[in-house]
Amino acid sequence: MRLTQFSNLALRILMYAGLKGRKPSAVSEMAGAYGASYDHLKKAAAELCHLGTLKAVRGRYGGFGLVNKPEQINIGQVVRQTERVNALAECFTPESCTCPIASECAFRIALEEALEAFFAVLDRYTLADLISNRQALMPLLGLSPDGPGAACMNPERLSELWPVQTIPSLAKPPSLPRHPPSA
Numbered sequence: 001m002r003l004t005q006f007s008n009l010a011l012r013i014l015m016y017a018g019l020k021g022r023k024p025s026a027v028s029e030m031a032g033a034y035g036a037s038y039d040h041l042k043k044a045a046a047e048l049c050h051l052g053t054l055k056a057v058r059g060r061y062g063g064f065g066l067v068n069k070p071e072q073i074n075i076g077q078v079v080r081q082t083e084r085v086n087a088l089a090e091c092f093t094p095e096s097c098t099c100p101i102a103s104e105c106a107f108r109i110a111l112e113e114a115l116e117a118f119f120a121v122l123d124r125y126t127l128a129d130l131i132s133n134r135q136a137l138m139p140l141l142g143l144s145p146d147g148p149g150a151a152c153m154n155p156e157r158l159s160e161l162w163p164v165q166t167i168p169s170l171a172k173p174p175s176l177p178r179h180p181p182s183a
Contacts, residue, residue: 007082009044018070018131024063033141076123
């Protein structure tokens with residue numbers, strides 16, 4: 001099973017918000033930290049608000065924050081809610097299935113069991129488990145472990161995400177060969 005980009009970003013948002021604690025997280029801040037699309041993160045954050053996992057905080061220092069404590073956010077539940085389709089094969093959706101052996105196929109049963117096992121493992125984890133190594137995670141995301149959830153962008157991390165391109169100095173234009181005007 002491979003998570004969709006949407007679910008992956010939703011989990012990253014929750015981890016970031018969990019690491020920041022009570023201080024709201026701006027989408028632009030998260031996009032910079034993860035090197036991810038602002039628009040994709042914004043959609044995922046809006047869906048997490050709709051699902052009741054995140055809350056939007058308005059204002060100059062607004063952003064998104066967790067509704068519940070990290071210990072109360074179940075990862076299996078989040079993945080179930082954010083995965084658009086849990087059909088591992090076409091036989092999982094009978095209305096569009098074209099496989100002639102779908103009704104008697106044992107592979108479908110095996111896939112159903114595998115999907116249940118996948119979610120059973122994720123159900124054992126909470127957001128608190130995913131961010132338990134906060135001292136290692138925070139610097140990787142440009143978050144300062146100093147103070148309760150204080151965030152600062154790490155210039156070294158930014159240069160990894162957006163390498164500085166050297167631009168020739170515009171102070172002195174390059175000298176071009178002069179050609180006499182043609183008559």
